[in-house]
Amino acid sequence: MTQDPNLTAPVGAAVSEGAYVPAQLPVGLRRVPSGVDEVTTEHLVVNFGPQHPSTHGVLRMIIEADGEEVVGAEMSIGYLHRGIEKLAEHRRYNALGTLMDRGDYTSGIHGELAAAMVTEKLLEIEVPEKAHWIRSLMGEVNRIASHLVWYGTFGLDAGAMGQFLYAVRDREDLLDILEAVSGSRMMFNYVRPGGVLADLPAGIDQKLRAFVDIFDVHIEEHDQLLGGNEIFQSRVHGVGVIDKQTAIGFGLTGANLRASGVGFDVRRDRPYAAYEKLDFTVPMATEGDCWARYAVRMEEMRQSVRMIRQCLDGMPEGDFTAKVPKVLRPPAGEAYAAVESPRGEWGVHLVSDGSDTPYRLRYRPPALYALQVVEAIMPGSLIADAIVTAGSVDLVLGEIDR
Amino acid sequence: MKLWGSGLVNGLRISMRNMRRGPITLQYPFEKLELPERARWTVVPLSDAQGVPVCTACGTCVKTCPDHVLALDVTTNEDRSKHINHFSYQLGACMMCGLCVEACPFSAIAMSHDYELARVDPDTLEYDLITDTPAYKPKREKPATPDAPAQPASASEGDAS
Structure with missing residues (x-):
């Protein structure tokens, strides 16, 4: 039995004598399938995705399974790559929000906010209190x-169905509110350097209050x-x-x-926007299992309702925006700003x-780090548990692939 | 410690309670949601009271558009007035961010509420907003204050069909 010297060494137990080693690695898999182990069960390489219904977005998971x-496990990403960071080098500063929306498409406001904050930092713009x-x-x-999208799809991963429909029902009300405020349901382009695009529209106060009142029951x-x-x-x-x-090691x-x-929590430890003046608690758990993550996110939604009321x-x-020039030309330099997005x-x-477009923009996608942790902790669990x-960890592939 | 299965029964109770409420969906082609005033859909040109497009062919929107979906083909006459041959718009590539409308110094374009954008023929995804029209002269007269920017009144003008 000859082994291709270009193959990477198998992780874990050495390949036993006479074990089957494929001449070529399956595409994207960096380990040699371990072949036949002591109890002579053959390992199977299962390919989940990128269009598998039980993966999120276009995540491709290559799982080597023993029964x-x-x-x-290997996470193969890049199926949703749009070159957002490169495109940003050709966008004016006040148009960066349009790209950030499309990074993490379930929480566009946070992406826009980070881009606006970093631009404000470079230009030293004072943002009005109302903004x-x-x-x-x-x-x-x-x-x-x-979080409602996560809640609904997490249940789907665990085999439940009804909660997804209820989650989408409530999310629909929120998207209506976001559309009334920003003009778009998901690609808001609302937060701009210097403030926000427009003041809150008339009647949105009642709409939001009506929503949080009913959401207290719905949550x-x-x-x-x-x-x-x-x-x-x-x-x-x-x-x-x-x-x-x-968790700390993987960032x-x-x-x-x-x-x-x-x-x-960035909101508490490095406050931005109005979070310094808001009263909220940061929910915590110590177990680190899926249930802990579920409990923390559910509690976060309750805290968000509290903050909306405040x-x-x-x-x-x-004013809802500071006076900013139409074309922004920040002085040469670099800056970093972070927000606490849902992920x-x-x-x-x-x-x-010093020009009107960024020289380089790099964003830190929090779900990318979560994805790497999942890859690391997956071995040893059952396939069904791996999906859960x-x-x-709430993966959004748009944000990971960029 | 709760009895095992009580949560399942409770879940069924919640489902039953929701079964009794009315539907929250709309029968789309027959019923339609009213869009909020700020909703952004296709870009449309605005006209003055006489129906003349108020575009001055300054090109600010073309420079602003992040995805380069707007293009102006202008000829300058001998008297330095401008004539718009084509003010073209690629609907298929537009992401409706509204930056062009914000940038327009003369409020000559607006985001309409026309959201039924399915096309049978892909060629109709690119069309002219304004064709073969003299550019509005902002100096001669003050631009007749066009209606509020998000006014869908002139939506039919920009339609491809």
Whole structure:
């Protein structure tokens, strides 16, 4: 038996004498399938995606399975690559939001906000107080909408169906509100350097209050429908445990990190917009399993409702945007600004050469780090649990692939 | 400790409660949602009271558009007035960000509420907003203040069909 010297060494146990080693690696798999182990069961390489219904977006998972057990996993990404960072080098600063929307398409406000904040940092623009409050308000509205998508699809991963329809029902109300405010349902282009595009429209206060009042009831309904279901509970308790060290080591942020017992939230620890003046708690859990991530995100939605109420009550009078020139030319230099998106720390690093377009824009997609953790913790779990684990960390492929 | 299965029963109870409420969906072609005033769909040219497009062919929107879907083909006459041969618009590539409308110094274009954009013929995804029209002269007279930017009144003008 000759082995191709170009093949990477197999991870784990050495290939036993006489084991089958394919002449060529399957596309994208960097490990040699371990062939036949001691109990002579053949390992099977299963390809999930990129169009598999149980993956999120266009994620391709290459899973090497020994029966039902995952022995190796590889996440193959890039199927949604649009070259956002390169395109940003040809966009004017006030048009960067149009790209950021399309990065993380379930929480566009946060992407826009990060791009606007970093531009403001370079230009040293003072943002009016009201713009800060509107940004926080819309950020929280968008956070609930994004968490509802996660809640619905996470249930789908675990085999439930009804909660998705209820989640989409509530999200529809939020998208209507976001459309009334920004003009678009998902690609808002609302947060601009210097403030926001326009003031809140008349009547949006009543609409939002009506929504949060009814959502107080609905969130409990959601929690009981999925979280109270014993089958779901047994699917998520103790599954996909990310311990504290792994979470920190992989650079995990957001709800995934907080579910592993590290209390870091950009809104609280490096406040931006109006979060300094808002009263909210950062939900935490220590188990680090799928259930902890579920519980943290459900509690985050409740906190978002609290913040929306505070924003509506405390909305100051004043301008919604600072006076900014039509064409922005920040001085040469670089800056980094981060926001707490529903998936974690969404940061934008911008390098300016003094022209009207960025020299380089790089954004930190929090879900990319979550994806890598999933790849690392997947071996040893069952295939069905691997799907639940991948669903629990809230992957958005638009943001990962860019 | 709750009895195993009580959560399942509770879930069924929630489903039953939701079964009793009315539908939240609309029968689309027969019923339509009213769009909010700020909704952004296709770009349309605006006209003054006489029906003359108020575009001055300044080209600001063309420079602003991040995806380069707008293009102006202008000839300058001897008296330095401009004539718009084609003010073309690629509907298929437009992402409806509204930056062109914000940038327009004369409020000569607007985002309409025309959202039924399915086309049978892909060629109709690119069309002229204004064809063979003299450019509006902002100096001669003050531009007749066009209606509010998000006014769908002139939506039919920009239609391809």
